[in-house]
Amino acid sequence: MQSFDAVDPATGKVFAQVHEADDVLVGRAVNAARRALDRGWADTPVQERVALLRRAADGIERRFEDFVAAEVRDTGKPVTQARNLDVARAVLNFRTFADIVAAAGEEAYLTDLSGGRQALNYTVRKPLGVVAVIVPWNLPLLLLTWKIAPALACGNAVVVKPSEETPSTASLLAEVLAEAGAPKGVYNVVHGFGSGSAGQYLTQHHGIDGVTFTGSSDTGAHVMRAVAPRVRPVSFELGGKNAAIVFDDVDVDDALDGLSRSVFTNTGQVCLCTERVYVQRRIFDDIADGLVRRAQALRLSDPWSDDTTTGPLISEKHRHKVLDYLTVAEEAGATVITGGGVPTMGALSGGWWIEPTLWTGLTNKDRAAREEIFGPVAALIPFDTTEEAVTLANDTDYGLAASVWTNDLRRGHDVAQRMRTGISWVNTWFTRELRSPFGGVGLSGIGREGGEHSLHFYTEPTNVCVQL
CATH class of the missing domain: 3.40.605.10 (Aldehyde Dehydrogenase; Chain A, domain 1)
Structure with a gap:
């Protein structure tokens, strides 16, 4: 055998x-x-x-x-x-x-x-x-x-x-x-x-x-x-190419806490992770700067340490795939606002580590914003109106999950129901009720x-x- x-x-x-x-x-x-x-x-x-x-x-x-x-x-x-x-x-x-x-x-x-x-x-x-x-x-x-x-x-x-x-x-x-x-x-x-x-x-x-x-x-x-x-x-x-929609009436810190989890949990290797973050223009810089700070605060270290937050990718092959997408994004004109490479890991340098990465400057037409990458990466894209946000979020061949961040619960209900996904969260992410239907x-x-x-x-x- x-x-x-x-x-x-x-x-x-x-x-x-x-x-x-x-x-x-x-x-x-x-x-x-x-x-x-x-x-x-x-x-x-x-x-x-x-x-x-x-x-x-x-x-x-x-x-x-x-x-x-x-x-x-x-x-x-x-x-x-x-x-x-x-x-x-x-x-x-x-x-x-x-x-x-x-x-x-x-x-x-x-x-x-x-x-x-x-x-x-x-x-x-x-x-x-x-x-x-x-x-x-x-x-x-x-x-x-x-x-x-x-x-x-x-x-x-x-x-x-x-x-x-x-x-x-x-x-x-x-x-x-x-x-x-x-x-x-x-x-x-x-x-x-x-x-x-x-x-x-x-x-x-x-x-x-x-x-x-x-x-x-x-x-x-x-x-x-x-x-x-x-x-x-x-x-x-x-698979999924999940979207988050962040409205400008949201509590920014609460949204940042949720977004950092949805982008970086398990090194982005969760089918429900967010790879597209649509942010209403008035707070775009606040969300971008806040996510950068949270990404840079992640601790990539020995998985057996209780203060480690982020592990490696699963394999060398998968890291090659994610690194290829980093190149694809930059060739499409993306601006890397944090990450974008392989960290120096000392004794763990033989593992399949990668830096948490955020981009601006991509559009829904770009491969890095359309194809599932399955890593700790996300594209931040501004929007102006609710209709524009819904159109952007639904502009995908996938339909697994979405999250909506707003203090207006009427709008939260409305937008969540308009997502063409199997699950839509409002002001949360990865909260599961095991008696409810799950799929895409x-x-x-x-x-x-x-x-x-x-x-x-x-x-x-x-x-x-x-x-x-």
């Missing part, structure tokens, strides 16, 4: 070897999942499946620091983020979906027929079956548990392929689920790459009943082509997950009609 290197992004050093699954091993994983369903997992009472999720949450808490260490080593993100966001949210994902599934009901209707008769129509939801779960490298544990918690709660078996960049937490979770009592074959993990590797073998396997995928729009298109001949359902959360439009995805929307994807409904 072939293997590949697991590399620490903060140092550029190899810390482990990972076995790459071939088509035979992927087939064994899919067959194991099918056998788990056939042995009765799909028919397990809901309360037993819900109890498994709660035990899994408890298991993550018991091994909390193990998950933190694995996440930091794989991604290079600051340890405080791994603790307070990634691993904490994994626990919450399991507990939230346990509660949602435990309380879920079904539709039932009395239908009037001729002659005073009636029929009872009710819905039975059955597990989708064997679900391929493909997760990205930016929030590997958070997004993995976001998908498998509702999938398992609904009675499915899963085959997980984590990103080749971040293999550790998916394997660690297998240990926790086994300890929690998950039947053999319910949760399976295969490691590898996309095309010509585990990802392709998994999505093309005839035994897969559905695919849930988070990642780039290009890869999403490849997955759609792979499942199209068998007409399998898909749930995609893909356009190149940002297909379908919704979250709350009962997840249950709809991970189950197939059957209408039963009984004449009374």
